[in-house]
Amino acid sequence: MRAISGLWRWRHNALCRATDLAEAWVALAGLLLILSLAPLIGTLVGGAAQDALQRSVREQHQSRHRVTATVVRALERPPLTVDPEGASAGDLRSRVLAGWTAPDGSRHEGPLMTSVDDPDTGDRFAIWTDARGRTVARPLDSGTATTHAALAGFGAAVAAAALVETARRIVVWRMVRRRYARLEQEWDRAGPDWGRTGAGS
Structure with missing residues (x-):
């Protein structure tokens, strides 16, 4: 949401730099990837885990x-290797x-x-x-297998979202470093004339 509001804010702003727009677009792309890619990966991983676990449930019920x-x-x-006070029944x-x-x-x-x-x-x-x-x-029962598959899918979706967010932060960090490097160069060029009236004229 911040990405969309950032793009809207900079739309007709004379102070808008190209890097500001680029950061806003990177944030928007990251948001869209998280909203589309993370659920897709979670669904695929959860479905694959569900198929594998339900197959295991059937095999275990046939062999046990x-x-x-x-x-x-x-x-x-x-x-006793555990404290009887803290052990469950x-x-x-x-x-x-x-x-x-x-x-x-x-x-x-x-x-x-x-x-x-x-x-x-x-x-x-x-x-x-x-x-x-x-x-x-x-043997594993069907309900427990479904719970494990759902947790696997959720974990995969969270991991995908975290990966996208990490990539976004790295890209923005590099952009900010590049901006600061250019700013340092500008300061170095302006430095000898700083504070001197009419210097360089």
């Missing part, structure tokens, strides 16, 4: 299976020896962490495994 594990016995809790989980049947029918047994409070033999809880029964992380 939710099975029920049964507590064989509770295991001794490992020593999810951080203080129980460690148990559990057994489960894999999707391929094989039987497995091993130590697992569970959120079951005071687990007893025979308690059941859900876990995620691959087709062979190895435990894996819970």
Whole structure:
């Protein structure tokens, strides 16, 4: 907006220098680029991230299976590496020896962490495994993938806008330096005659 008002202000001003107009045009070009390029880049990056993440969601849901594990016995809790006062309830989980049947029918047994409070033999809880029964992380859900894609698109748009603004500032800085260099040269030429009446006449 400042660029437009700057152009309008200098339109018929006798004091307007070519550099003033050039700076205003650079500012206007930067504004238009930010308003057009940043949303476009954000949309493209967000769309690409959405496609990749949703493909990953589908692959994970096909390759990971939710099975029920049964507590064989509770295991001794490992020593705390965090302050129990500052830890959330999810951080203080129980460690148990559990057994489960894999999707391929094989039987497995091993130590697992569970959120079951005071687990007893025979308690059941859900876990995620691959087709062979190895435990894996819970698959990404579609909503979380969409949120990540939106954040990626927003981040790309902000980065594009920052890049355009940085380029604009560099161009204006160079223009101002060039103007000051010319002003210094003019002062150097006028310097010997400064303050002397009739000098050089």
